[in-house]
Amino acid sequence: MSLSRLSSLRLFRQQCHVGGTWVDAEDGSTIEVDNPASGEVFGRIPSLTAAQVEAAIDTAQSAFIDWRARTAQQRADMLLRWHDLVLANREDIAILMTLEQGKPLAEAQGEVDYAASFLRWFAEEARRVYGETIPGAKPGQQIVVLRQPVGVTSAITPWNFPAAMITRKAGAALAAGCSMIVKPAEATPYTALALAVLAEEAGLPPGVFNVITGEAKLIGQVLTASPVVRKLSFTGSTAVGRQLMAQCAEHIQKVSLELGGNAPFIVFEDADLDRAVEGAMASKFRNTGQTCVCANRFLVQRSVHEAFVDKLAAAMAKLRLGNGFEPGVTQAPLINQAAVRKVQQHYRDALDKGARHVSGAVPDGGQGNFVEPVLITEVNPSMQLCHEETFGPLAAVMPFDTEQQAIELANATPYGLAAYFYSRDVHRCWRVAEALEAGIVGVNEGAISNPAAPFGGVKASGLGREGSRHGLEEYTELKYLCMGAG
Numbered sequence: 001m002s003l004s005r006l007s008s009l010r011l012f013r014q015q016c017h018v019g020g021t022w023v024d025a026e027d028g029s030t031i032e033v034d035n036p037a038s039g040e041v042f043g044r045i046p047s048l049t050a051a052q053v054e055a056a057i058d059t060a061q062s063a064f065i066d067w068r069a070r071t072a073q074q075r076a077d078m079l080l081r082w083h084d085l086v087l088a089n090r091e092d093i094a095i096l097m098t099l100e101q102g103k104p105l106a107e108a109q110g111e112v113d114y115a116a117s118f119l120r121w122f123a124e125e126a127r128r129v130y131g132e133t134i135p136g137a138k139p140g141q142q143i144v145v146l147r148q149p150v151g152v153t154s155a156i157t158p159w160n161f162p163a164a165m166i167t168r169k170a171g172a173a174l175a176a177g178c179s180m181i182v183k184p185a186e187a188t189p190y191t192a193l194a195l196a197v198l199a200e201e202a203g204l205p206p207g208v209f210n211v212i213t214g215e216a217k218l219i220g221q222v223l224t225a226s227p228v229v230r231k232l233s234f235t236g237s238t239a240v241g242r243q244l245m246a247q248c249a250e251h252i253q254k255v256s257l258e259l260g261g262n263a264p265f266i267v268f269e270d271a272d273l274d275r276a277v278e279g280a281m282a283s284k285f286r287n288t289g290q291t292c293v294c295a296n297r298f299l300v301q302r303s304v305h306e307a308f309v310d311k312l313a314a315a316m317a318k319l320r321l322g323n324g325f326e327p328g329v330t331q332a333p334l335i336n337q338a339a340v341r342k343v344q345q346h347y348r349d350a351l352d353k354g355a356r357h358v359s360g361a362v363p364d365g366g367q368g369n370f371v372e373p374v375l376i377t378e379v380n381p382s383m384q385l386c387h388e389e390t391f392g393p394l395a396a397v398m399p400f401d402t403e404q405q406a407i408e409l410a411n412a413t414p415y416g417l418a419a420y421f422y423s424r425d426v427h428r429c430w431r432v433a434e435a436l437e438a439g440i441v442g443v444n445e446g447a448i449s450n451p452a453a454p455f456g457g458v459k460a461s462g463l464g465r466e467g468s469r470h471g472l473e474e475y476t477e478l479k480y481l482c483m484g485a486g
């Protein structure tokens with residue numbers, strides 16, 4: 001993608017979008033954005049000042065007053081128009097996404113579809129924000145429960161799903177009648193800014209959906225220190241989520257946190273091994289292993305361990321690593337060198353502690369941000385990868401003997417986002433699904449994402465749910481009216 005061709009993409013914007021206006025940083029400062037495949041800097045984005053973030057909050061507050069007064073149908077219609085425009089511009093958004101995040105173009109196109117599905121889902125839900133009535137305590141008295149929008153909201157989003165993690169938040173917020181200020185990851189701003197172009201074209205009033213860029217800590221501090229901002233939705237690391245949650249305490253801002261994971265993927269001896277391998281590939285290697293719901297540890301019952309490892313190795317051998325723009329590529333570069341070092345560290349630590357290399361190239365850091373998919377086994381709980389999210393294409397297998405042992409191993413982590421298991425014993429499926437400490441459990445299924453489902457985790461994986469009607473309710477407050485008899 002040449003820079004001249006890039007400049008011809010009407011969705012490629014290098015300014016922030018606030019209150020319907022495209023703005024630079026008032027002090028002219030910018031942040032470079034590079035392509036993970038080549039390391040080439042291909043663009044810059046503004047690094048807004050604290051005063052500019054404050055101004056964005058004021059703009060979002062003014063827009064909220066008007067937006068909440070619109071009818072549910074009017075909000076639904078605009079969200080649906082935004083949805084249609086996102087799909088109509090699917091190819092160009094995907095190009096920007098592959099350029100800034102690296103994922104294979106086909107996968108980026110799939111993410112655009114996934115991102116658009118949240119806009120459709122919340123456009124439909126916008127007309128179902130219901131209240132209730134409750135019998136009063138005295139003759140003639142009535143209790144009326146209203147469900148109202150919380151107000152100005154903020155979203156701080158990650159680089160791994162530059163479109164879907166924004167629409168999953170903004171779709172719900174705007175459907176509820178809130179306005180939103182989004183701060184995308186510094187690594188992947190252009191997808192977010194493309195969504196802002198299309199939001200404007202869909203007719204969303206100025207200030208309802210704003211995208212700001214800049215120094216993350218500063219922006220986070222201004223957003224969480226404002227009494228006007230009534231909710232923060234964050235997707236990213238547990239460490240940053242914990243810090244932001246503490247910052248939100250000052251003004252009791254509501255928080256939704258979708259944080260790190262450490263998903264166990266359990267294969268029981270009664271599993272269909274071919275389906276288990278299909279599910280393993282779908283879960284482990286989506287986005288080159290950079291999703292919070294990727295299988296992080298494979299727990300395989302000893303009697304089927306060798307057969308499973310052989311099948312998984314064969315499936316992994318079909319993966320193709322390369323530049324996301326190359327046809328047929330299924331694995332792309334990791335987002336940066338820190339991500340590469342993390343995979344190397346987990347691999348080295350595991351082998352130092354007794355793991356066995358099965359297939360794939362040793363991650364030695366010699367290929368820039370590219371890391372070949374690698375498979376190891378004889379993993380044990382002393383290893384770092386059992387306690388930390390690898391966030392890369394390292395498949396680690398641990399044999400186990402009994403169901404109880406598998407559940408204990410699976411739950412032996414501070415995280416609890418996703419978990420997966422394969423078994424054809426229906427009673428075991430119920431036992432294990434109920435015993436796993438996770439917000440999402442894939443039962444004989446490795447691809448669990450769906451806008452209609454309440455996505456989120458327990459323990460250190462976060463608070464609240466996104467997607468589904470539950471995700472919309474997170475952007476509302478309940479108020480009850482006690483109507484006296486008069």
Ligand SMILES: NC(=O)C1=CN([C@@H]2O[C@H](COP(=O)(O)OP(=O)(O)OC[C@H]3O[C@@H](n4cnc5c(N)ncnc54)[C@H](O)[C@@H]3O)[C@@H](O)[C@H]2O)C=CC1
Nearest residue numbers: 157158184185216217220236237240258259260292389391
């Ligand atoms: N749950 C998920 O989907 C994700 C989990 N992660 C986990 O986090 C690890 C680190 O990835 P990162 O991209 O560095 O995640 P991160 O948590 O550092 O960044 C996520 C977002 O938070 C912002 N941010 C960072 N520090 C902040 C601060 N002090 N105040 C306000 N905003 C701040 C970033 O600019 C970005 O927009 C990954 O290796 C993975 O384990 C990362 C991305 C997504």
Ligand SMILES: O=C(O)[C@H](O)CS(=O)(=O)O
Nearest residue numbers: 160161290291292293449
């Ligand atoms: O943060 C992530 O990795 C995403 O939430 C995973 S999903 O929702 O796209 O499955």
